[in-house]
Amino acid sequence: MPRRAAVHRLPMSGPSDTSAIEALFAAGALAPRDIVAILGKTEGNGCVNDFTRGYAVQCLRAALSRHVLPGEIDRIPMVMSGGTEGGLSPHWIVLSATEGPGSAIGPALALASDVTRPLCPSEIGRGAQVALVRDAVRTAMARAGIAGPGDVHFVQIKCPLLTSERIAQVAGDVATSDTLKSMGLSRAAAALGVAEALGETGPVPEAAIGTDLSLWSSRASASAGIEVMSCEIVVLGLSAEWSGDLAIAHAVMRDAIDAPALAAILPGAAPAAGAGPGTGGLVAVLAKAEASSGGAIRGSRHTMRDDSDISATRHARGFVGGVLAGLTGLTELFVSGGAEHQGPDGGGPVAIIYRKDIDP
Amino acid sequence: MPRRAAVHRLPMSGPSDTSAIEALFAAGALAPRDIVAILGKTEGNGCVNDFTRGYAVQCLRAALSRHVLPGEIDRIPMVMSGGTEGGLSPHWIVLSATEGPGSAIGPALALASDVTRPLCPSEIGRGAQVALVRDAVRTAMARAGIAGPGDVHFVQIKCPLLTSERIAQVAGDVATSDTLKSMGLSRAAAALGVAEALGETGPVPEAAIGTDLSLWSSRASASAGIEVMSCEIVVLGLSAEWSGDLAIAHAVMRDAIDAPALAAILPGAAPAAGAGPGTGGLVAVLAKAEASSGGAIRGSRHTMRDDSDISATRHARGFVGGVLAGLTGLTELFVSGGAEHQGPDGGGPVAIIYRKDIDP
């Protein structure tokens, strides 16, 4: 019996506002038990002391607890990415799947998740994390019935970070004692786990984590958050086992202003900038943003990494958000910061979920 | 004898780096005495305590003082706009004019400047400032030989702001005692002065400054800075009295993501997003950015005005910078924040200076 994916992109008025999700429940438009994962773009700083992510998760759990059993909640990845810089708009993306009659006319959007065991603080940003993520991606692919790595178009991961307390727990045996930097190493290790799983790299040596930027995945997107100790993985792709009108495509932005990369996969032929009639078919946009390590974009200096008032990840999200918003006319864009090993240095993967009736 | 404008867009490695300008002097590519105005996009926060603007001006003056007489320096507006959020790149735009043999085959880019008397702190953001700017715009238009308001395509103004000290000087008789807010009121008054001069509004009542957002200029761009007490005005337009290969065009972005407004005036037919071969003809891009007052863009909430960690002007510059960079492939964009009465609420004017051999 074929499965069918649904994707709801919903506004939130703050990290505690789950009303749009609850309205779907009340209207019968979404069954709580069909939820596979929930992504959220919340309005914190996206860095170490961003409590909007934990707050949002707590509110999601409270909302879901009125509909499903506690054990069921635990198996739903809730990947909150903090930071709605610039005109980005806080929103939820609820991913769900149903089984039903009819035959698959796919390939169509396919999705599934997996959650690793909790990491020890010493494992964050190290080889152990790479291996855990790699195995979880494979598990999720199998669950989703995705035939091979070529059919995977986006892998979203939520991974843990280090805090002063966690560093103390393991007596300083950590990849870095800089808490902000730990977010980058955790994202780096997670992304390399995806790259291994998808065959984009061979086995990655621990020393390459966060340093050898020639190694990267074209489909990984990792966010670090204080509220998790496990890695939560959501795999999205295409599968003949799934039916429905949704599809997914991805591209790699080679730098922060590589709008043509996205333009090439937008639904509708030859979309005019920002006004593509085809963008009406867009359901969700998922992208990574990053300040290039060399301090320049196409040879012109940027100041993101030398700004001690605003972290580079905040700069990059708002700026790349502008690039994507100009092209799509949308501001509910899941742009997440920190793209270590996620696309080339300074660039990053971008994926769109769209309705198939408007072919890409 | 026709005049001819030149525009040099030059990188800077910091607010004190005038080496690219001095290299032009040394190479004989630019005569210091031909300079009409210098714009600079510097890497401060663009708000009250942004000293990169004053520092840059001081360095420019030191560089020029080796070539021209002190009195000549004083008549050159140096409009520094702080804030290179996101991938925006610090740069200078040097505007110059020469007279010479040959006949005008215009219309071509025409430009001239004027500087008002120093304002009293009590005048900042009030009717007196509107009137001073209005008269200075008309003076500069006449100097540039621009026939009428319809041929004006951009008016850049540098205007003063209030500090705690300046407020105390006039015993608190000021438009606002909030120093950050004073920047907005000063920009507002300056923009309305342009609107009056260009006939875009009738006489503006003082109470409308900063409040009646239905009044706006489609060509004003104002920046407030701690380093000036006068208003410095640079008018750019087209005139049959000028020759050369440069032209200017402008558009109004109706909101922060209105990429099509700019796309419509980019040189080259039907430019593909971000890759327009025509963008090779771009010499400079000048734009305003602003967070819409209603807290939303096309119905989706933004968080720029509720963020107490990063000022809304910084958010808006980086985000709109992304919109424009995606379209033009450039990051040396003169995007300046705070667009009160400069275009519609949440949008703003954008102008391009380009080589005419690629028609717009």
Added chain:
Amino acid sequence: MPRRAAVHRLPMSGPSDTSAIEALFAAGALAPRDIVAILGKTEGNGCVNDFTRGYAVQCLRAALSRHVLPGEIDRIPMVMSGGTEGGLSPHWIVLSATEGPGSAIGPALALASDVTRPLCPSEIGRGAQVALVRDAVRTAMARAGIAGPGDVHFVQIKCPLLTSERIAQVAGDVATSDTLKSMGLSRAAAALGVAEALGETGPVPEAAIGTDLSLWSSRASASAGIEVMSCEIVVLGLSAEWSGDLAIAHAVMRDAIDAPALAAILPGAAPAAGAGPGTGGLVAVLAKAEASSGGAIRGSRHTMRDDSDISATRHARGFVGGVLAGLTGLTELFVSGGAEHQGPDGGGPVAIIYRKDIDP
């Protein structure tokens, strides 16, 4: 039958960490139903987009819901003050009261609370808020059995603020459309309500709110937060109807560095700076911090109000926190920012709760 107050100052590892409170419940050291109010110093920015306050309240409510009935939770003011700048340490202050045998040997610490009806956004920062707070202070004084205004030593208020959404709800009929400024006006109105209730001023005209800084309360402390629409009031004082070993005293710091004001009321004679053996008797320190409006402290310029990177309230909390920590040797200090009409301009009230066996 006399009442007896208890005050527990407890650490938190984050806004969601209520474990220290729950440990008291588990140990039988505190009965949930005896709680009168909970103050919390959380680690957000203390400004508009500080979600640590709402998150902490939500966690407190979840913790209490396992012990008391929902209706009982609603009557407990939970006053979260965001901002632990500098070395300030996030903590809870749980205020409770029991009735029991024995005779009052007072005066001793007395406390009670009241909560106003929810305010309409249009009422925030206006006369209506002043009146609501004034009446609530009187109600709480009566509940606490505090004989007169002279026996009130601290009044803590949590009051609402404006957001872009709330402003839109009432079509812009608000005291200010600047969300950060709305926090100040709300605190201002609340403080003047206390001043009226304690007879420190006569009836306050609406125009004086936030402007006439000669009007102030020596015992008001107001915090604004996005998570409330009511004003929540906790009154602390001395009453002969209460017994126990706790007492309270207050002083007014005349400027941000007025350490002697606090030194004069610290328990123990002639405490040496920061090392007073008497400070062992300190149970809690409650204070307001503010950047003086004139831009100077004792004639020397400060830069807090001209800093567009860090809000003045954050600067002031960290700095005054240092003044108080140097004197007391403690960093779990309830220093709250924004002292409009709470003490003189640039200064603020400070109160200590201490054990009486070491006389002040």
Added chain:
Amino acid sequence: MPRRAAVHRLPMSGPSDTSAIEALFAAGALAPRDIVAILGKTEGNGCVNDFTRGYAVQCLRAALSRHVLPGEIDRIPMVMSGGTEGGLSPHWIVLSATEGPGSAIGPALALASDVTRPLCPSEIGRGAQVALVRDAVRTAMARAGIAGPGDVHFVQIKCPLLTSERIAQVAGDVATSDTLKSMGLSRAAAALGVAEALGETGPVPEAAIGTDLSLWSSRASASAGIEVMSCEIVVLGLSAEWSGDLAIAHAVMRDAIDAPALAAILPGAAPAAGAGPGTGGLVAVLAKAEASSGGAIRGSRHTMRDDSDISATRHARGFVGGVLAGLTGLTELFVSGGAEHQGPDGGGPVAIIYRKDIDP
């Protein structure tokens, strides 16, 4: 012939305001050629992109260039320390020395300076920097006629930092590629150079820089700034070869709130907190501030190192500034951030220059 030191602490209205220094020149109260060094506390963020330091130095040089020869300016260390968080007040401290008739009745304040050769970016934060600073301290001690390490009470150093550009210059062969972190390593290496020179440690292995916090100097104070590539060293101490009424003393704060350490050396017996009549004799206060690496002060958690909105150095300066201001009644305090190897972890050296007629 004995020498005599003078110390002028002077206000500035901004980084470009040298008027108070020029007024001394005009009044004949200070001869430009007698200046040994100028310290400045400027109002930037004190981090990588703090241009107030370079701006102030440029303005100082312009002011001095009207009085002394260019070569003479180059030998004057100008140590700008950015960051006047909290109520700290921007100010200059001008150190000068004269020779004259009369006999030394010392010991009195003695001072001298030295400047190292420019460092290569690869040397910053490494052993080469330690050695260069060590030797320069010894040179300056000899120049000042300070008999031995025990008579040195403060060593102020200005040292360089890494930027993206400088890292690229040496193809990434740097101690760290994190520009903010490079400031810490540069300060660390400089401080260890002082420790070696004063015999507080033996030879320091390169691996200890920034990591072995058990190694520290009780008298080093290092600031990193983008405007220098050399290390500039100013040594202050007591010497029998100097006369006059000024003296210097130092103490080590063992943590951020160790007010008693300063109280013990304040002039005047048993000063009451913040109101010591003896503080009238204070001429300058020089101190280091730092967020303890363990995330706690006396067992209570602080949040300085987990705050991604405000850098830990800014938090620490404002907070320790409050501690010192409460005790001294002054806000013109030269509190500089980043105390790696400068005092114990979380604490730091503090020195006072005072008039001897009020004995310490």
